[in-house]
Amino acid sequence: MSETVKDGREITGQPVLVLDFDTLACEETTASKFNKSGCEIRSGKLTEVGQLVGIRLADMEQMIKGRVEKVEDGSVYVSFKVEDKSKVEKRREPRKSVSIPAWVSGHKSDDGVRCDIVDASKSGCRLSSTGLEALPENIKLQIAGLDMPVKGEIVWRNSSFAGVKLTWQFANGGDITETRIKPPDLAGKAGVKDKPKSNSSGFGVKRRKEAD
Structure with missing residues (x-):
């Protein structure tokens, strides 16, 4: 059942950014049919049932964690009911070879180095660069295509x-209500621009040139 705003209009095409945790690849697309259990995403990149994803709405500081339940004709049905995995399972997570530019810096500083993410899993990644030895243990990683830094530990x-x-x-997917979801004609008020600049994520945050 689709969500509605207070004047009764059905919500369709909500702008979202979707992160694939297996590869750290990002996709800007639209989502609809939000409820406490999940939503529907338009995507040609998400194809695997069981895939773990992060969904970021333009007016939210955190992502919602979800799992792909069904893929059908470009529509991806995502459930917000995701069970936490044990530490043992995390250690056994397969890593996938990727090539994603990023910027890594100290947790409390923007001074850092350009790097490449060369493999990734749901809970970690491997960086390739010179100058990594000079970084503090607690870092933040700005990934190309993702408009929010990710905290980490070397x-x-x-x-x-x-x-x-x-x-x-993560935000709680169950907290998504009609007051948090905006119809397309109000999306600009959430920080989404009709014609984002080339160095913009589309969510009102400029990407670092080093990570383009």
Whole structure:
């Protein structure tokens, strides 16, 4: 059942940013049929049932964690009911080879180095760059395509690579109500621009040139 705003209009095409936790790839698309259990996303990239994703609305500081339940003709049905995995399961998470530009810096500073994420999993990644040895243990990672920094902890490093444990911050999908979801004609008030600039994520946050 689709959500409605107070004047009775049905909500369709809500702008969202979707993050695939397996590959750290981002996609700007639209979502609809929000309720406390989940939503429907338009996507040609999400194809695997059981895939874990993060959904960010333009007016929210955190992402909602979800799991793909069904894929059908470009529509992806996502459930917000995701069980936490044990530490043992996290250690066994398969890592996927990727090539994603990013900017890594100290937790309380924007001064850092450009790097490439060369493999990723749901809870961590490996960075490739020079200058990683000079970074503090607690870092923040600005990933190309994602308009919010991700906190992390460097668990090992050498002169060329660093292993990072990522600390994701999630909002509760059950807290999505008609007062948090805006119809398309009000989306601009949430920070979404009709014609974003080339260096903009589309969510009102400029990307670093180093990470483009």
